[in-house]
Amino acid sequence: MQLVCPAGNLPALKAAVRQGADAVYVGFRDDTNARHFAGLNMDDKQFDAAVAHIRQHQRKLYVAVNTYPQPKIWSRWQRAVDRAADHG
Structure with missing residues (x-):
């Protein structure tokens, strides 16, 4: 568990x-x-720091992409998945 x-x-x-x-x-x-919501979630700089902290402590990090992609702004969802994948 x-x-x-x-x-x-x-x-x-x-x-x-x-x-x-x-x-x-x-x-x-x-x-x-x-x-x-205001004050929550990670921008790029905070995400980089989160990844570094997680790796330093040998834990796992998951990224929630939990909304439906909107066709007119599909690139936002692509970018989110790419950002997470780039950090492996």
Whole structure:
């Protein structure tokens, strides 16, 4: 069994790791995240820091892309998947 915790920002991610989470999931600060609220989710710089922290502590990071892609702005969803994949 794994403990998987949500993290809406970098301090929450660090707290989840510190408290023993095996994995943390995050979302991007854009239309690809269903919980797209002010002060939550990761921009590119925060995502880079989250990846570094997760790797340093040998945990797993999941990215939630949990909205339906809109045909007129499909590139936003492509970019979100590419950003996650680029960090491996």
